[in-house]
Amino acid sequence: MAEKNERAIKVVAENRKARFNYAIDDTIEVGIALTGTEVKSIRNGKTTIAESYADARGSEIWLINANIPEYLQANRFNHEPKRPRKLLLHRKQINKLIGAVEREGMTLIPLKLYFNERGRAKLQLALAKGKKLHDKRETEKKRDWSREKGRLLRSRG
Incomplete structure (x- = not known):
């Protein structure tokens, strides 16, 4: 039996x-x-979503400040690199996200921009709350300790 040529998910940009x-x-x-x-420009892989966020405008959610550079071969039909881009969600999902942002003070942050198995551009959007400075320090301490622990275990074993 012939195997299907399955495409893997290709991550183009990540907000680390x-x-x-x-x-x-x-x-x-x-x-x-x-x-x-x-x-076409996203497929080239020069896209950045590090400083972008999603915002509710009316009853729609838009991706703001994502930088998709101009496609070099497109001449006069090119796009604006930092234009707002509409995100495609179901109405229930939009209402849930807008409610969380307005009531709970959450933020919509893009984590990954990728092409799925069907070749469609998708965005992994996170509902998040900003960390305080002491929370960031705590996260860094945990990460450093886990690294140090790994080094100690390797040197002993």
Whole structure:
């Protein structure tokens, strides 16, 4: 029997600082409304989502400040690199996220931008709460201790 050619999930951009700066409560996979040149530019892999966030405008959720650079071969039909991009969610999901942001003071942070198995651009969005300075220090201490513990165990064994 012939095997299917399955595509793996290809992570294009990752927000590595998000897990350090925010206490992540819940994650959700959302789609993004993109133009053709944006998709081609994302496939090139120069996209950054490190300083971006999602915001509710009306009854929609938008990705703000994500940098998708211009596609070099697109000439005059190119896109604006930092334009707001609409996130595609179901109405119930939108209401849940808007409620959490307004009532509980949470923030919507993008964690990963990737292409799924079908080749669609997806964004992993996190519902998070900002960490205080002492929480960040505590996280760093735990990480350092786990590294040190690993070194000690390796040197003994």
